Amino acid sequence: MDLQKFLTMGGYAGFVWSAYGLTTVVLLWNWWAARRSEAEAQASARRRITLSQESRS
Amino acid sequence: MMRTPIVEAARLVFRRDLTLAWRRWDEVAQPLIFYVVVTTMFPLATTPDLTQLRVISGGVVWVAALLASLLALEALFRADVEDGTTEQWVLSGQPLGWLLLAKVAAHWVLTGLPLVIMSPIVGTALGLPYGAWGTLMLSLLLGTATLSVLGGIGAALTVGVRRGSVLLSLLVLPLAMPLLIFGARAVGMAMDGESPAGPLQLLAAIFFLALSLGPLAMSAAIRISVEN
Amino acid sequence: MWTWFHKLASPPHAYRMLGKMAPWFGWTALAFILVAAWWGLVKAPPDYQQGDAFRILYVHAPSAWMSMFAYVAMAAAAAIGVVWRIKIAHAAAAAGAPIGASFTFLALATGSIWGKPMWGTWWVWDARLTSELLLLFLYLGYMALRSSFDDPQRADRASAVLAIVGVINVPIIHYSVKWWTTLHQAASVTKLDKPSIALPMLIPLFLMIIGFQLYYGWALCRRLRGEILRRERNAAWLKEAS
Numbered sequence: 001m002d003l004q005k006f007l008t009m010g011g012y013a014g015f016v017w018s019a020y021g022l023t024t025v026v027l028l029w030n031w032w033a034a035r036r037s038e039a040e041a042q043a044s045a046r047r048r049i050t051l052s053q054e055s056r057s
Numbered sequence: 058m059m060r061t062p063i064v065e066a067a068r069l070v071f072r073r074d075l076t077l078a079w080r081r082w083d084e085v086a087q088p089l090i091f092y093v094v095v096t097t098m099f100p101l102a103t104t105p106d107l108t109q110l111r112v113i114s115g116g117v118v119w120v121a122a123l124l125a126s127l128l129a130l131e132a133l134f135r136a137d138v139e140d141g142t143t144e145q146w147v148l149s150g151q152p153l154g155w156l157l158l159a160k161v162a163a164h165w166v167l168t169g170l171p172l173v174i175m176s177p178i179v180g181t182a183l184g185l186p187y188g189a190w191g192t193l194m195l196s197l198l199l200g201t202a203t204l205s206v207l208g209g210i211g212a213a214l215t216v217g218v219r220r221g222s223v224l225l226s227l228l229v230l231p232l233a234m235p236l237l238i239f240g241a242r243a244v245g246m247a248m249d250g251e252s253p254a255g256p257l258q259l260l261a262a263i264f265f266l267a268l269s270l271g272p273l274a275m276s277a278a279i280r281i282s283v284e285n
Numbered sequence: 286m287w288t289w290f291h292k293l294a295s296p297p298h299a300y301r302m303l304g305k306m307a308p309w310f311g312w313t314a315l316a317f318i319l320v321a322a323w324w325g326l327v328k329a330p331p332d333y334q335q336g337d338a339f340r341i342l343y344v345h346a347p348s349a350w351m352s353m354f355a356y357v358a359m360a361a362a363a364a365i366g367v368v369w370r371i372k373i374a375h376a377a378a379a380a381g382a383p384i385g386a387s388f389t390f391l392a393l394a395t396g397s398i399w400g401k402p403m404w405g406t407w408w409v410w411d412a413r414l415t416s417e418l419l420l421l422f423l424y425l426g427y428m429a430l431r432s433s434f435d436d437p438q439r440a441d442r443a444s445a446v447l448a449i450v451g452v453i454n455v456p457i458i459h460y461s462v463k464w465w466t467t468l469h470q471a472a473s474v475t476k477l478d479k480p481s482i483a484l485p486m487l488i489p490l491f492l493m494i495i496g497f498q499l500y501y502g503w504a505l506c507r508r509l510r511g512e513i514l515r516r517e518r519n520a521a522w523l524k525e526a527s
Contacts, residue, residue: 006327009337011337012336015338015341016326016337016340019345019394019398020322020326020341020344022391023348023391023395026390030387030500034503034504034507037508037511038507038510038511039511040511041514042511042514044514044515210446210450214446215430215433219433224426224429224433227425228426228429228430230422231422231423231454231458232423232451234419234458234461235460235461235462238461238465242465242468259461263457270453274446274449274450277367277442278443281439282439
């Protein structure tokens, strides 16, 4: 398939590319959000440990 | 220690709720008024022409009935949870599901049943023909009863939540969509002269499913809300 | 065999295992998704009727599949958490919800985009899309209920009841919506149903589904680690972990 056909998608370019673009956005969002959720939980856990250590000493 | 048989206990709960509501019956009237108000909105929003309204009359009556029922459901368990009655039920060792079902039944008699009785009047105002009255009432009878059980589960889950009524609607309405589909469709079929037996039977089946599994879910939900 | 199962339920062990598994899921997911995308966009020939618009199937159908899979997985995890009182099962349900909701949104959006060139409107009340919409409502309700509780234990158990009630309802919803769309004359032939396509054109579909499943696995691993941490009160193993 040549580049021309690839880009224009037989006239349906807007639809196909927005669909695939949206898919990329959602997949990227999942990547970012999952890592952020994990990182937040780790930071919060670290805070809890430091607090409990301080209260013990 | 002598223990009250569960049927007697359930009947006591049922009568108690009816008696309490009798003393505050303006609260009972509110969902009914809401029902009429919402129904009135549709002609105002579309057209006064009864032949056009007739087409959507079954659906509008159904939607208004569901929304009015939901309004009243939020407070179903609140008073009893707040004053500790529910905790006593949980501790009493009685089958909790039965007691909660008795409460839901009382609630339905106070809200659902009046909606069912008023539905022909409200429907006629939207052009619903006389021949569809029976189907309208029967479908709403089954639908509001099922919704009371579903709403009971939702109310039990959200009893401690601030502004739980919106959350309750958000939880219960998607689950109630099949009721709406079958109920409104039954009325539509009756209006067109077809037999509404199919969707009515499906409504009945869903009702019995809700009746058998609902108390289980409700008691699980209430225990969660009551235990600290 | 039960020792393995019990070990899995132990938070420190699970936390470590999930951390090790995540990269495997992640990289294989990426590989499958890229190959599937290339195959679907380049290698597969255009459809006889729909032309190149047909390629949207390769992202729409897998999203729809994942939305359903994730919901059932969430409900199953919640049920396990309730019946056997395993905290990590509740954590898995909580972790899976946003992932499933995002796939549901994607299925709706791609379905809507696909609808426009096919029958000229951005939205149509066909069985598949309407069911997806109701499923999105179920996800949103679940997440809303969870966030309304401060106590994570209560949130876990309440949302578990909701998930189980919801999953019982899902087949009822599907059947009723399907029935509803067959009633009316004007119902468009739902071209979102897979038309009878040749097997070679289905390959990118299967590859994408596998890719999405693996990606779900990756995201679940990462989120589940976070959920485990949030539920852990005992600081001892946490110190080692961080």
